[in-house]
Amino acid sequence: MTGRDIFSDASSKWTEGVGPNADIVISSRVRLARNIKNVPFPHMLSEDKEKEILDSVKYIINTPGFREKAGNFNFISLHVLSDLEKWVLVEKHLISPQLAQSQGQKGVIILEDESVSVMINEEDHLRIQCLLPAMQLNEAWTLTNKIDDALEQSLDFAFHKEKGYLTSCPTNVGTGMRASVMLHLPGLVLTRQGYQVFATMTQIGLTVRGMYGEGSEALGNLFQISNQVTQGLTEEEIISHLNSVTLQVVDQERNARQMLHQEAKEQLEDRVWRAYGVLSNARSISSQEAMELLSELRLGIDMKIIQDIDPKVFNKLMVSIQTSFLQKKIQTDMQSPQRDIIRATTIREILSKV
Amino acid sequence: MLCDKCKQRPATVHFTKIINNEKYEQHLCEECSKGIPHFSFSIDPSFSLNKILANLLTNDPTFSGMGLAFKSERCENCGLTYSQFAQGGKLGCSNCYEVFKDKLNPLIRRIHSSERHKGKVPARTGGKLRLIKEIESLKTELGNLVKNEEFEKAAEVRDRIKDLEKRLAD
Numbered sequence: 141m142t143g144r145d146i147f148s149d150a151s152s153k154w155t156e157g158v159g160p161n162a163d164i165v166i167s168s169r170v171r172l173a174r175n176i177k178n179v180p181f182p183h184m185l186s187e188d189k190e191k192e193i194l195d196s197v198k199y200i201i202n203t204p205g206f207r208e209k210a211g212n213f214n215f216i217s218l219h220v221l222s223d224l225e226k227w228v229l230v231e232k233h234l235i236s237p238q239l240a241q242s243q244g245q246k247g248v249i250i251l252e253d254e255s256v257s258v259m260i261n262e263e264d265h266l267r268i269q270c271l272l273p274a275m276q277l278n279e280a281w282t283l284t285n286k287i288d289d290a291l292e293q294s295l296d297f298a299f300h301k302e303k304g305y306l307t308s309c310p311t312n313v314g315t316g317m318r319a320s321v322m323l324h325l326p327g328l329v330l331t332r333q334g335y336q337v338f339a340t341m342t343q344i345g346l347t348v349r350g351m352y353g354e355g356s357e358a359l360g361n362l363f364q365i366s367n368q369v370t371q372g373l374t375e376e377e378i379i380s381h382l383n384s385v386t387l388q389v390v391d392q393e394r395n396a397r398q399m400l401h402q403e404a405k406e407q408l409e410d411r412v413w414r415a416y417g418v419l420s421n422a423r424s425i426s427s428q429e430a431m432e433l434l435s436e437l438r439l440g441i442d443m444k445i446i447q448d449i450d451p452k453v454f455n456k457l458m459v460s461i462q463t464s465f466l467q468k469k470i471q472t473d474m475q476s477p478q479r480d481i482i483r484a485t486t487i488r489e490i491l492s493k494v
Numbered sequence: 495m496l497c498d499k500c501k502q503r504p505a506t507v508h509f510t511k512i513i514n515n516e517k518y519e520q521h522l523c524e525e526c527s528k529g530i531p532h533f534s535f536s537i538d539p540s541f542s543l544n545k546i547l548a549n550l551l552t553n554d555p556t557f558s559g560m561g562l563a564f565k566s567e568r569c570e571n572c573g574l575t576y577s578q579f580a581q582g583g584k585l586g587c588s589n590c591y592e593v594f595k596d597k598l599n600p601l602i603r604r605i606h607s608s609e610r611h612k613g614k615v616p617a618r619t620g621g622k623l624r625l626i627k628e629i630e631s632l633k634t635e636l637g638n639l640v641k642n643e644e645f646e647k648a649a650e651v652r653d654r655i656k657d658l659e660k661r662l663a664d
Contacts, residue, residue: 175587175588177588178571178587178588178589179587180571180572180573180586180587181572181584181585181586181587183584183586184572184573184574184586184587223504227496227504237504240504241504241506263584285614288614289617292616292617297616298587298588299615299616300588300591300592300611301611301626302609302610302611303591303602303609303610303611304611304613305611305614306585306588306591307585308584308585309544309547309583309584309585310547310583310585310598310601310602310605311547311605313591313602313606313611314606314608314611314613315611315613315614317613369605369606369607369608370606371602371605371606371608371609371610371611372606372607372608372609372610372611372612373608373612373613374612374613374614375613375614377612428519463495463496464496475501476501
């Protein structure tokens with residue numbers, strides 16, 4: 141595979157949109173930070189040494205033993221990608237914004253169905269991550285664990301019997317695990333309960349962020365909740381903690397939607413249909429406006445106000461309308477007004493097909 | 495996300511300004527965010543988690559009052575010095591965890607409220623470590639069973655612990 145498919149196809153494993161609680165939980169993610177014993181962490185490495193790590197990972201994924209255990213991965217060196225291609229990978233959540241921006245020998249390996257990607261030479265030598273649609277934290281952990289085992293057969297990971305997996309930043313030491321869920325919470329936002337719910341999160345060791353992780357704004361009522369602590373708990377404990385808290389937030393969101401239905405039915409319907417009206421007729425739209433309206437449309441679909449649209453279209457649109465993705469599709473360097481026109485066209489096309 | 499201004503570089507500086515309940519947002523790259531007149535406060539673009547850790551290490555009495563000798567301590571394996579670590583908040587290699595442990599351990603406890611890993615153990619690190627972990631977790635289980643007066647189950651667990659301990663000794 142040349143990697144071309146990855147850059148032009150907006151669908152990824154996580155955008156499938158099927159699974160438990162798929163109406164509120166967009167995706168579940170687990171990532172593990174791993175480093176190679178005694179090799180300086182990426183920020184201390186020369187490009188030559190970084191290249192050695194890239195080469196060894198590239199070699200390992202093509203060995204029969206690894207393929208049998210972990211499946212078929214494709215290796216991509218970020219060096220050969222244009223900035224635009226890197227940002228498409230970010231918009232598909234296959235790499236982090238930090239990796240896309242960094243200099244030096246960086247890479248990523250991606251499983252065929254795009255459910256697993258391993259960033260190479262980000263903050264740690266390896267960042268193994270699995271991203272699945274809907275509420276599937278346990279499944280994501282099982283898969284990540286399997287890939288970790290497969291890599292570990294050939295790589296000597298830095299591990300300390302008391303401290304656990306050693307990482308570049310002490311905030312990740314121990315399990316090296318960050319588990320997160322991306323939630324669509326328009327009900328909590330509309331009923332102004334969001335702040336209260338999120339404030340509680342931090343008291344029980346969880347963090348709330350926007351959709352692209354660290355430092356990003358919550359766009360389109362999408363929020364990411366993740367664990368903060370990586371040591372002193374087992375991986376399963378971290379997962380089950382996040383699982384049960386997420387289910388409570390999901391319940392709360394359902395209650396909020398119920399309340400909206402009972403107490404503000406007309407306003408809500410009006411809002412949803414207006415969003416649909418603009419999305420299916422606009423000739424130019426910014427990504428921010430599009431994300432906000434898509435969130436309202438999705439709410440309308442989930443609450444059966446709009447009946448004949450497949451909710452899955454929402455996930456696909458979320459990637460398709462992002463700036464780099466559009467730009468890549470058109471293959472030319474566009475200015476913002478043009479991009480807004482193409483974005484509006486893309487949305488109309490996708491919506492007319494469902 | 496690309497910069498709102500130049501539309502070329504990725505946006506890394508995010509401004510949110512709320513005036514009379516009206517929200518203004520702007521996403522800029524580092525270049526374009528320099529010298530914006532209507533944002534009068536100054537922003538440290540490198541403000542990060544690592545900076546916070548670094549500040550803890552330099553200013554917090556637990557960490558800073560440990561004598562000057564530390565400052566020149568250096569990891570043989572990667573060359574990172576303690577003061578570099580204290581400035582950047584990032585370690586240089588896995589060996590640094592051993593070299594700087596006297597300061598690092600309290601920091602880890604501060605972050606995670608724990609210093610001990612309870613999770614996964616890599617298979618290749620040897621069976622012994624796995625055995626030890628398993629014995630530890632069985633001992634916790636045993637304690638709980640005894641507390642709940644489930645003595646039959648407790649006896650089973652105790653036997654399993656004995657088995658494992660024997661295997662460990664071999």
